Amino acid sequence: MEETVLIVEDEADINRLLARILEGEGYRVLQAFSGTEARLLMERETPDLILLDLMLPGMSGEEFLRGLREELGSEAPVIVISARNSLDDKVSLLKGGADDYMTKPFEPEEVAARVQAGLRRSGKRVKEKKELSCRKLKLFPELRTVTLDGEEVALTAHEFDILYLFMRNPEKVYSRELLYEQVWQGGYYGENNTVNVHVSNIRRKLKAIDPEEYIQTVYGIGFKLKI
Secondary structure: OOOEEEEEOOOHHHHHHHHHHHHHOOOEEEEEOOHHHHHHHHOOOOOOEEEEOOOOOOOOHHHHHHHHHHOOOOOOOEEEEEOOOOHHHHHHHHHOOOOEEEEOOOOHHHHHHHHHHHHHHOOOOOOOOOOEEEOOEEEEOOOOEEEEOOEEOOOOHHHHHHHHHHHHOOOOOEEHHHHHHHHHOOOOOOOOOHHHHHHHHHHHHHHOOOOOOOEEEEOOOEEEEOO
């Protein structure tokens, strides 16, 4: 059974973006655009996790969270996503019943990772997609293996991680900076050629099996999966 995530966010564009991210990860999504609407949804739905904005019309995020814990007695994990980033806000919300706190703007990968971690901490089963595919290319996240036209492709750990990001988010263009931060978990200072070398190595290994292009260069921006 798929996990259900309730998004409580009054800005329609952000609400829809979060919904697309989570639906792409295989979650069932409920959307509310105010604290009051979310409270009404909670009377007939039992989400496994809640993404909560604070600056909501009518009932604020803090009020919704307090009612969730004290009146409804819900133990569903709550991840606050807010533009407010002061330490006092974070400490207050975490003491008030939130399980995690993210600041805007956010990256889709961070949202997906935080939701997965929140569900894991709550004891919910977290499903990983068994297979990602693009034409003849298949990637198996749990096995950390890649095949092209049925033949296994020998990738290094970083090469696998780069290709995994491309295949997990096939519409997204990744800048060199973002790839470096996501894969190497460090700051990017512009002069490092590491990302280019690894992308070139992936291309070379894929072309040794299939001459078709699987990684597209978006000039001036970065790279993406060619679908």
